[in-house]
Amino acid sequence: MLALGVGGYFIYMEQQADVAAEKLGRIMPVYEQGDYQRALDGVEELSPADPRASQPGQAEPRIGLVEIADQYSGTPAGNLAAFYAGNAYFNIGDYDQALEMYESFDKESNFIGASTYAAEATIYESRGEFERAADLYLEAADAFESETRTPEYLLDAARAFESAGNLSRAEELYSQVTDEYADSAAASEARVFLARLKAKQATNS
Template sequence: MLQPRKKLSKRDIKEDPLVTAYGNAQRWFQNHSKVINIAVIAVIAISVLSVLMARSKRQAELRAEGQLGIVEQYYHFGQYDHAINELTRIINTFSGTRAAGKAAFFAANAYFELHDYDNAERYFRLYADDYGQIDFFTSSSLAGIAACLEHRADDAGAADFYEKAARKFPKLYLAPYQLKNAARCYTKIGQLHKAKALYELIHDKYQDTPVARETEILMGLVS
């Protein structure tokens, strides 16, 4: 036989754990509703701001790339002074974009062609230190710094940067040529053991390259 269902008293309802928890939660939300609303608004604002910033960066990148494409024509036709003016404008206007990094690399090469090795080194360093998204450009920038130092008769510094460029990007086809340049600079300052070690590295690791065949003769000169 079914037992009659017990009627819950107000005290029983009040002592029910679920009811108590719900009541506590409700009171907590009422007491902190202002803080919660501010937090929610802040999260939404940050999300919207992030989307807007990402969109703005994409638009800046597209504008910079478009302008860079035009300026590159001046560079390739040897109009280096005009190219430098436009390239530095892109660097300053669109700082932090991939296109600004490319502009820094081209500006460095343009200055180098004009034999302005101080500014060439400055922009090679700008690319290597602040951008460096493209391995080929980074490797070439490090070697560019080395070439600028070599033109100023800092053969020790040049050797260091040529070697750094090769060791940082050993799989690039530039690597054995950069090692050869480093070895040449070490030879000029009398560090023949370092030069020989690099020639041996070229001979062993890059034996299928044209540079490797030259090292057999060069090793004899530093032994």
Template sequence: MLTKRKKLTKKEIKEDKLVEFYYKTQSYIEENKNKVLMYVAAFAIVVVAVIFFLNYRSSRNEEAGKLLSRVMDLYEQGSYLEAIEGKQGTNLVGLKKIVEDFGSTENGETAKIYLANSYAFLGQSEKALEYYDDYSGSNDIYNAAALAGQAGYYASKGEYEKAADLFKKAANVSKINPSRPDYLLRAGINYMKAGQRDEAKALFQIIRDDYKTSTAFAQVDRYFTELN
């Protein structure tokens, strides 16, 4: 006599499917052992390669940091040409060489900003622009500085609206950047020169409201007077 078949619970169905999947997987591995081993080996090679690359990049970045720290004394002393070229016969490698050899590292990207600044201080604005524009590091302060450097170049060429847009962009990279009020002020000044009075007023008002202890705040009232 046939008995009524017991209805499986959801848990039992799930366990049954899991067992089925397990045996199917085992069967596939047995039938395709060489292929599976090849995939595992390939994955292991990729993992090792990634670890090697990350370690290599880290060591390169560390090396660039050491070289950059050595040359910064020259930069801070205002010896910009020496900072760019370095000193032959010493361990002082110039900013230009650091950028050439380590430009893809974070410290190499930082060196681009100081190299661009050095060219700007020497009056070589085209070269400065090249390195400001090439910056692609992850540091917000340097990213803003790169944009402001480009803005300064276009302001010197009389392209006031473009300069203003870049200064504004630099100001908006980070609201905690100590240079933000200065970037806002310079953006406003360039908007004034471009004839965009409302845009200039809006930026000057931010300085008035939010940056009362900044040097930009001490200057902003005279520009408001010019606008009225």
């Protein structure tokens, strides 16, 4: 009986995953057009002529990213909907809601996971929570190795630590960028910031 119950659960979850993916596919064109509020809230109906309609010739609603993320949170598409909802809120300037969606997103060690950590960091930095922002930029740097993005995240972390008054940690990260990513655009900026930081430290000593 237990085996049947477990098997039934997995079949149900597979079905839910398929439904979530279908619903996400219907609303993503709205998101990709930059119509972020409608992507969040949903669209009253899908045109009967739209080939994405599950039953061609019949109008049907397209639920929004927030509802998909909530109703199908245990599925890959539901999780991805939380990421896109965070981006949509961010793009319309609702940073509190953006942060809530980003933090609900189950991050993996990939480009999307890294960019989500960085977006969270940007929001905390805008609130003046520099230590928290710096830690999240470091999470972004660790989540996905990239010759361009990683040094940028490390540079952002260094700037945030400097703003928080943690000058020794900032100096360490500026130096890491210049040493390990010497040919990157971020390294050029890091050299400038590092020189300025050392001048500041010399003045204060």
